[in-house]
Amino acid sequence: MPMKRTAIPLCSILIFCVQFVFFGQIKAQVLESLKTKELIVLYPSEMEGAAREIASMFPQVKQQVENFFGWSLINRPTVLVARRARTGIRDVKEDLVVGYAVPKRHLIVIYYSKTKANPKNLMVTLKHELCHLIVQEHVAGVSIPRWFDEGISQVLSGVAGEVLVGREPNVSVLSRQVGGYISFRFLRETFPSERRRLLLAYAQSREFIRYLIDEFGKDAILRILNGMKSGIPAEEAIRQATGLTLQELEVKWRRRLEKGDTWLARLSYYLIRFRTSMTQKVQDIDDPTHDTHNLIPSRRYFVKGGIRWNKLLEKQPLNAI
Incomplete structure (x- = not known):
């Protein structure tokens, strides 16, 4: 696969990449560009290996996605390899975020370090985001x-x-x-x-x-x-x-x-929650600074509680839609 590698300043036409990745926290830097017939990979110079890995697996991923939908990818996408997530998304742990797609820009952003735990992670993440691109390309109206x-x-x-x-x-x-x-x-x-x-x-x-x-x-x-x-x-x-x-x-x-x-699956769930709660209470008892009054329920109450659990599990309805 022929690849063309160039260095480009992060400005003008590429500034949108920074805006999406850093949500307004624009920093002056230089990205390398790896171009093939099917995609463009932008990456910091120290992540050239990741860029080549993405470029080499892309034809296979693209073929699998196109075969599933019966559609062809219209535009050549850009994949931006980022160092780490700075999402600005409230209440979501940053260590969960591995990447996202920006279909209007034909852009995929991947936080490469988040995918290294398993060799399959990079490929499946790329495939997932490519699905978004091809669907949004063909369903535009x-x-x-x-x-x-x-x-x-x-x-x-x-x-x-x-x-x-x-x-x-x-x-x-x-x-x-x-x-x-x-x-x-x-x-x-x-x-x-x-x-x-x-x-x-x-x-x-x-x-x-x-x-x-x-x-x-x-x-x-x-x-x-x-x-x-x-x-x-x-x-x-x-x-x-x-x-x-x-x-x-x-x-x-x-x-x-x-x-x-099943009833057994529900009971297992509540038993696990109960055990976790009791473990925390025992830890609180071991803490001399913690008020231990009424932390441990009696055995009699626990048995009765089991009967109440049964009734609760039997009566869980479907939530109204």
Whole structure:
């Protein structure tokens, strides 16, 4: 693969890269440019190895993404390799952020140091962000729901894109942690900023797209995409492809989750929470500066509490949509 390497000042046409990466904290520096027929990689001089790694894997990633959608990437993207995240996103730990896409600029930003823990991380992150670019290129006339865009990108790449977690979060466990599922009507434009709700939004999006594929096949997803590409609003495209409204689909999906979320799984979750709470209370007792009054419940109360847990677990309803 022919590669052309040049040094360019971070100004004029490239200043938008800095604005997106540092959110207004513009610093004078020089980026190297690695150009191929299919992409441009911008990187600090000390990260040339990362740039070459991205350039070498890009043709394979591009082919996989194009094969899934049946579309070709229209524009040559730019991948900016950044040192570390400075997001300015409140309530989200910076160590979760590994990259993001800016479709209007045909730009992908990757924080390379965040992907080094696992050799697969860089490829799947690149694939995830490339999914965003190709979808936004071809569906330009209507608004794509955020949950739909993120769900497809996760199913194809296997990661949550902007956040990289060690293992796939369980959507039922996450929903209990935050007090219930988030209706997809609240995930059309943006995702929550609070960490656990953000992870739940990603997990819901992923699992709902998997549900649509399981129930209606991959072709249904492609029909939805092509419907939106032709100018049909997202929810109408979903109805035409599945025969059901988004609200009806969401109810059926939640019922399937509830059916799979067994009584034993719920009990295990609450036992773990109880054990964690008790461990913390024991630690508080060991602390001579801490007031230990009424920290440990009696054995009798614990047994009765178990009966109350049973009733609680049996009566958990689906959240209203």
